[in-house]
Amino acid sequence: MNAPNRYELYVLEDGEKPVEVIEDTKIPNAATIKILKQDHTLGNMLRAQLLAMPEILFAGYKVPHPLHPYFLIKIQTDGTVTPQILLERACTKLIGTMSSLETKFKREFSYKDVEGTVGGVTSHLDDPYGGTGTGGSAWSTGRDYLDL
Amino acid sequence: MQAPEELEPTVRIRELAKDKVNFVLENVDLAFANSFRRVMMADLPTVAIDMVEIEVNTTVLPDEFIAHRLGQIPLLSSNCDEAIRYTRDCTCLAGCSFCSITLVLHVSCNDDNTMNVTSNHLEVTPHPEDQEQQADPGEELSKRGEYFGHPVGKNDPNASPVLICKIRKGQELKIRCTAKKGIAKEHAKWSPCSAVAFEYDPYNKLRHTSYWFETDIKAEWPVGDNAKEEEVPRDDEPFDYTAKPNKFYFEVETDGSLSPQEVVMKGLAELQTKLANLIYGLKTQTQAEIDIMNEPQPNGAGAETGAWGMPASGPPAVPPTSAWSGGASSQWGNTSPGQRSTSNPPGWGASPNAGSWSSGATAGWSSPGQQSNGWNV
Numbered sequence: 004m005n006a007p008n009r010y011e012l013y014v015l016e017d018g019e020k021p022v023e024v025i026e027d028t029k030i031p032n033a034a035t036i037k038i039l040k041q042d043h044t045l046g047n048m049l050r051a052q053l054l055a056m057p058e059i060l061f062a063g064y065k066v067p068h069p070l071h072p073y074f075l076i077k078i079q080t081d082g083t084v085t086p087q088i089l090l091e092r093a094c095t096k097l098i099g100t101m102s103s104l105e106t107k108f109k110r111e112f113s114y115k116d117v118e119g120t121v122g123g124v125t126s127h128l129d130d131p132y133g134g135t136g137t138g139g140s141a142w143s144t145g146r147d148y149l150d151l
Numbered sequence: 152m153q154a155p156e157e158l159e160p161t162v163r164i165r166e167l168a169k170d171k172v173n174f175v176l177e178n179v180d181l182a183f184a185n186s187f188r189r190v191m192m193a194d195l196p197t198v199a200i201d202m203v204e205i206e207v208n209t210t211v212l213p214d215e216f217i218a219h220r221l222g223q224i225p226l227l228s229s230n231c232d233e234a235i236r237y238t239r240d241c242t243c244l245a246g247c248s249f250c251s252i253t254l255v256l257h258v259s260c261n262d263d264n265t266m267n268v269t270s271n272h273l274e275v276t277p278h279p280e281d282q283e284q285q286a287d288p289g290e291e292l293s294k295r296g297e298y299f300g301h302p303v304g305k306n307d308p309n310a311s312p313v314l315i316c317k318i319r320k321g322q323e324l325k326i327r328c329t330a331k332k333g334i335a336k337e338h339a340k341w342s343p344c345s346a347v348a349f350e351y352d353p354y355n356k357l358r359h360t361s362y363w364f365e366t367d368i369k370a371e372w373p374v375g376d377n378a379k380e381e382e383v384p385r386d387d388e389p390f391d392y393t394a395k396p397n398k399f400y401f402e403v404e405t406d407g408s409l410s411p412q413e414v415v416m417k418g419l420a421e422l423q424t425k426l427a428n429l430i431y432g433l434k435t436q437t438q439a440e441i442d443i444m445n446e447p448q449p450n451g452a453g454a455e456t457g458a459w460g461m462p463a464s465g466p467p468a469v470p471p472t473s474a475w476s477g478g479a480s481s482q483w484g485n486t487s488p489g490q491r492s493t494s495n496p497p498g499w500g501a502s503p504n505a506g507s508w509s510s511g512a513t514a515g516w517s518s519p520g521q522q523s524n525g526w527n528v
Binding site: 009010012013014020021022023024036041043044047048051055087091094095097098100103108109111112114115 | 435
């Protein structure tokens with residue numbers, strides 16, 4: 004009866020800060036960044052991206068407890084940039100990768116749609132997803148939810 | 152700390168069907184591919200029945216049993232981002248037409264044969280308070296498709312419906328369900344995916360796993376179809392311990408609530424949103440820090456702790472003697488016990504075998520992809 008709402012695992016509460024930087028007083032150019040309401044999905048991806056950057060000396064993340072909805076990412080740089088800036092760069096880099104992937108997926112899906120009209124994807128159901136332009140053949144030509 | 156790969160990620164869709172897509176993703180990191188998988192399974196909103204009011208239930212199944220089954224019926228949720236709100240974000244008290252969908256089911260059996268109550272008996276009905284409560288401006292309703300919130304396959308004579316329960320003569324089931332928007336982190340019924348297959352390295356060249364076998368490993372572990380995409384390793388091939396997985400085989404299978412296209416595209420969009428929110432959080436955090444630093448600090452501690460990032464007289468990139476020692480067993484945190492014994496802060500780098508932050512000689516921080524002492528490095 005006193006269980007917390009499940010959405011507290013992934014929704015920031017009122018006034019809660021999504022990011023908290025805890026400086027490291029013993030190691031130069033190092034910081035631990037606490038990211039609230041996020042999990043391995045973001046943490047592991049960021050860690051991997053950070054390790055691929057030349058300025059990094061150390062990057063590691065942990066989810067201290069599975070019931071506590073946050074993770075810590077510890078970053079040490081070589082001194083040319085601060086850990087925050089490096090983390091920000093890693094995010095930007097990942098966003099770039101994703102948007103390029105997005106374009107490629109769109110192109111691939113549009114090729115498949117052309118084939119699909121012959122006898123695959125959309126032939127036996129005129130529009131299984133209710134015709135908002137996101138299902139089936141509408142992808143190649145029509146507007147989709149990503150066009151703002 | 153490898154050289155940054157400048158190879159562009161590529162994707163190739165091998166098969167696309169109404170409810171599944173099979174694709175190969177190349178030139179990305181394992182962590183990236185795995186995050187993509189995770190986000191498609193658990194972070195995409197759909198609608199699912201979340202509340203059930205039972206008026207009559209004379210079936211053999213108890214109320215909660217039926218409610219549980221109803222929750223797991225996939226409902227068409229295309230364009231869920233715009234077409235419906237989360238109830239927790241809505242201005243209404245407990246569900247309105249903007250944040251919920253009402254479905255009713257009323258079946259009774261007057262036949263001598265057993266009757267199947269299925270998802271096809273669920274009817275979407277307009278919200279009862281719609282007439283009096285149109286003050287709330289919302290464009291959600293116009294973003295909905297014709298069949299938004301309908302059980303998957305209801306309008307398709309070829310699809311077999313989801314069985315809810317079986318009733319015999321004289322039994323009746325009359326219920327009103329409220330479907331709400333949610334994500335699979337709250338309950339798996341909101342997941343748009345029924346399965347996501349994820350494979351890399353079908354020949355296990357990287358030795359990320361080890362197979363148990365009785366006599367012959369090759370006969371007992373036949374390779375899958377994805378192995379056709381890769382070079383067959385020679386028997387005398389030396390183990391390349393620097394190799395990294397590069398090619399990932401996905402098959403995203405949806406339950407019909409979203410199309411596979413939508414799952415993939417929204418997965419990528421959701422990951423970008425997460426990263427963008429983090430950048431925004433970092434920016435605002437830095438701003439807040441500057442504001443604090445500009446305020447006068449009565450105890451004089453502010454300047455020292457505030458300016459931690461780039462010390463003016465900073466040490467060289469790799470200090471030769473102190474905390475960061477680099478090298479093969481690169482550990483961070485000076486683990487010499489003598490220096491630490493007086494002031495052990497709760498947290499980083501205590502004695503070598505006490506805290507979760509310290510690292511022993513074998514569990515170095517540098518081992519990639521392994522969990523060492525609680526840190527995934």
